[in-house]
Amino acid sequence: QQQVKQSPQSLIVQKGGIPIINCAYENTAFDYFPWYQQFPGKGPALLIAIRPDVSEKKEGRFTISFNKSAKQFSLHIMDSQPGDSATYFCAASKDSGYSTLTFGKGTMLLVSP
């Protein structure tokens, strides 16, 4: 059973566009939702994370939108750049992030120049 469903599997946008990656979860005990960025040959790196007491969080060009009733959250990348080309993973955890992470399958983003 896949507890965190991520879409799309891949995404191509032009430089300056706003890619949106969506995730949905099933376990209502999840209360910490991070997004990770992974470049080829590297481990995932934390981008931004949100807790369900807020509906939106911004850090630089990255924004998470969270809909608790729908059990969905999404990542928006403003003014995307070719350097943002990477694989993005959403994840979820219980116990305010002190439990283990359950990852989505990832979205491969390509930002064309």
Added chain:
Amino acid sequence: DTGVSQDPRHKITKRGQNVTFRCDPISEHNRLYWYRQTLGQGPEFLTYFQNEAQLEKSRLLSDRFSAERPKGSFSTLEIQRTEQGDSAMYLCASSNTGGGHNEQFFGPGTRLTVL
């Protein structure tokens, strides 16, 4: 470099051989996690330690897998009698549960190929 380090970065082995991977966490991080990542998938949790105690193991961790963190610092993950299905990237992460958050920092991974 003070990040999480893993050794080796790549390992090619023949089916049936044993392999051992090492992870050095960020200094003074009390938690250490092992994940497995196959092509086109997100990382899947295997096990984690708080200091030297192994607190949780996933059902993915068959009896051919064993992990240790003997002094609460570095950790090793051993796979006995490797199978082709063990081919994957093995990721280590560490975190510090003090300070009100538990951000996990990942290492670069060890890519295992079982022939």
